[in-house]
Amino acid sequence: MNSDDLGSFLRIAETMSLSAASRATGTPKSSLSRALFRLEREIGAKLFERGPHALRLTEAGRILLIHARRVMDDLNEATAALDGVTGQPRGVLKISAATTFAIGLVAPMLPHFLRDYPDLRVHLEAENRVVDLAREDVDVAIRIGAMPDSDLIASKLGRIELWPCASPSYLAERGMPQTPQDLANHELLGWTDQPSIWRFTDTSKCEHRVSVNVRSVIPEPAVLQVVLESGGGVGRLPAFLASPLIVQGRLVRLLSDYEAEAVEVHAVYAAHRSLSSKVRVFIDALRVHLGAI
Numbered sequence: 001m002n003s004d005d006l007g008s009f010l011r012i013a014e015t016m017s018l019s020a021a022s023r024a025t026g027t028p029k030s031s032l033s034r035a036l037f038r039l040e041r042e043i044g045a046k047l048f049e050r051g052p053h054a055l056r057l058t059e060a061g062r063i064l065l066i067h068a069r070r071v072m073d074d075l076n077e078a079t080a081a082l083d084g085v086t087g088q089p090r091g092v093l094k095i096s097a098a099t100t101f102a103i104g105l106v107a108p109m110l111p112h113f114l115r116d117y118p119d120l121r122v123h124l125e126a127e128n129r130v131v132d133l134a135r136e137d138v139d140v141a142i143r144i145g146a147m148p149d150s151d152l153i154a155s156k157l158g159r160i161e162l163w164p165c166a167s168p169s170y171l172a173e174r175g176m177p178q179t180p181q182d183l184a185n186h187e188l189l190g191w192t193d194q195p196s197i198w199r200f201t202d203t204s205k206c207e208h209r210v211s212v213n214v215r216s217v218i219p220e221p222a223v224l225q226v227v228l229e230s231g232g233g234v235g236r237l238p239a240f241l242a243s244p245l246i247v248q249g250r251l252v253r254l255l256s257d258y259e260a261e262a263v264e265v266h267a268v269y270a271a272h273r274s275l276s277s278k279v280r281v282f283i284d285a286l287r288v289h290l291g292a293i
Contacts, residue, residue, distance in 0.1 A: 007072060008027070010065070011027075011137060012055070046060065093282055094139045095125065098127070100222045100241060101142050102142075105286070105289070106124060110124070116281075120278055139278070141268050142157075142267060142286075144266075153269055158264075158290040158291055160265055162237070163260050164234055166252055167232075180200045189214055189233045190217055192217060195213075198261065199261040221237055228251060229245070239293075267279075267283045
């Protein structure tokens with residue numbers, strides 16, 4: 001039984017859709033269909049039935065799914081163990097990150113990283129959802145903020161400050177806040193409509209906590225950036241996203257005499273898999289890159 005065909009079967013079974021499996025893996029639907037046909041011919045039974053809205057596993061498909069997961073996990077662990085022996089990262093490294101962080105953190109370091117490791121290929125998924133690393137075909141994911149208890153292994157990469165910013169045109173009209181408390185007089189834009197606190201630390205290490213009632217909710221920082229540049233109000237952006245815009249004069253960092261709140265960045269991978277050399281070198285490279293920006 002071909003392991004590539006078995007992997008294709010797993011992707012289809014996890015999404016219950018050829019189209020969704022194609023999008024998730026970057027594999028043409030025709031290739032997935034051929035892999036499924038070869039498996040069914042070899043087994044001598046149908047693995048899926050077509051429902052009105054999605055595929056359904058047959059009894060043979062359900063049985064195969066149990067064993068296929070075990071086989072693919074064993075194969076991944078064997079590959080990781082061999083990588084550790086040879087020390088040569090190779091193959092495909094599948095990374096998942098939220099759009100803003102894929103654009104601002106991961107993408108800029110990839111050219112240099114790929115030059116250093118010519119036997120590696122990277123598949124970077126930029127999507128605003130929490131992938132299931134235990135089931136999906138992803139080697140490592142970038143997570144922002146506090147890590148909840150889980151079976152995942154988390155490797156801390158560093159911290160990112162959240163800078164309050166506004167456009168020069170907005171500040172010309174509404175004035176520059178001098179203290180965190182002055183933010184109450186401004187149009188505040190946030191990532192969530194839940195009650196939140198913005199924290200600032202002054203030069204004497206005294207923390208200032210500001211209750212924030214946002215007028216508009218924009219969960220994606222890259223979209224929030226555009227609204228801020230257009231004069232929409234005051235919002236917090238990750239420092240790596242805000243910094244070049246501030247240098248260009250498109251945004252102004254507010255309350256720069258205060259230390260801004262920061263969030264932790266982690267690289268996470270499934271606990272049931274060994275730490276392969278390709279994941280290890282990526283984590284090390286991203287940690288260095290984050291420390292330099």
